Amino acid sequence: GNSVTQMEGPVTLSEEAFLTINCTYTATGYPSLFWYVQYPGEGLQLLLKATKADDKGSNKGFEATYRKETTSFHLEKGSVQVSDSAVYFCALSNAGGTSYGKLTFGQGTILTVHP
Amino acid sequence: GAGVSQSPSNKVTEKGKDVELRCDPISGHTALYWYRQSLGQGLEFLIYFQGNSAPDKSGLPSDRFSAERTGGSVSTLTIQRTQQEDSAVYLCASSPLPTGNQPQHFGDGTRLSIL
Numbered sequence: 116g117n118s119v120t121q122m123e124g125p126v127t128l129s130e131e132a133f134l135t136i137n138c139t140y141t142a143t144g145y146p147s148l149f150w151y152v153q154y155p156g157e158g159l160q161l162l163l164k165a166t167k168a169d170d171k172g173s174n175k176g177f178e179a180t181y182r183k184e185t186t187s188f189h190l191e192k193g194s195v196q197v198s199d200s201a202v203y204f205c206a207l208s209n210a211g212g213t214s215y216g217k218l219t220f221g222q223g224t225i226l227t228v229h230p
Numbered sequence: 231g232a233g234v235s236q237s238p239s240n241k242v243t244e245k246g247k248d249v250e251l252r253c254d255p256i257s258g259h260t261a262l263y264w265y266r267q268s269l270g271q272g273l274e275f276l277i278y279f280q281g282n283s284a285p286d287k288s289g290l291p292s293d294r295f296s297a298e299r300t301g302g303s304v305s306t307l308t309i310q311r312t313q314q315e316d317s318a319v320y321l322c323a324s325s326p327l328p329t330g331n332q333p334q335h336f337g338d339g340t341r342l343s344i345l
Contacts, residue, residue, distance in 0.1 A: 158321070159323075215280065216278075216325065216332060217289075218265070220273035
């Protein structure tokens with residue numbers, strides 16, 4: 116079955132530091148990959164996505180590249196801000212078959228950014 | 231525009247009682263998903279609806295859990311004879327199509343606490 120593994124958290128950084136959150140996956144076929152973010156007191160929001168190998172998703176200064184050869188989708192940001200403090204979830208979904216697009220999530224990584 | 235709406239936002243009930251959780255998806259979204267977010271288990275898929283039918287109920291943890299969707303719109307998740315392990319945040323999401331590469335739009339969730 117499908118699975119997603121994220122780096123253990125929590126992650127604590129100073130403002131303007133470089134961020135990497137590792138994500139690897141196991142899946143059949145050719146899944147689509149997502150990063151979702153949950154800000155304090157808010158619901159899950161899509162941060163970025165990539166639907167095929169070598170695609171790069173980007174949004175709000177965050178980037179992630181779909182690497183089929185290493186089954187990875189690591190999240191990066193060059194300079195984090197206090198407002199980036201949140202929980203980040205890596206997720207995948209399969210098109211077609213009996214998967215119906217349901218998401219399989221990683222365990223989430225708590226990011227705290229200090230001024 | 232309106233997003234996914236869930237009610238109630240918080241529910242506290244006694245063990246053994248039945249509860250109903252409601253989800254109103256984005257208008258025109260045919261696919262609807264329920265997930266559960268708990269401390270020990272992370273984010274887990276529960277059930278998927280396409281229109282009014284539920285082709286995938288594989289994530290429902292026991293026969294105390296059921297869900298329905300009427301008119302291809304509002305969905306209700308019912309938990310009978312609640313147990314303490316049912317305490318979690320129940321999330322609803324919708325997407326235009328269940329094609330796997332469509333991002334899902336999440337509601338803010340219902341926080342369920344079983345005393």
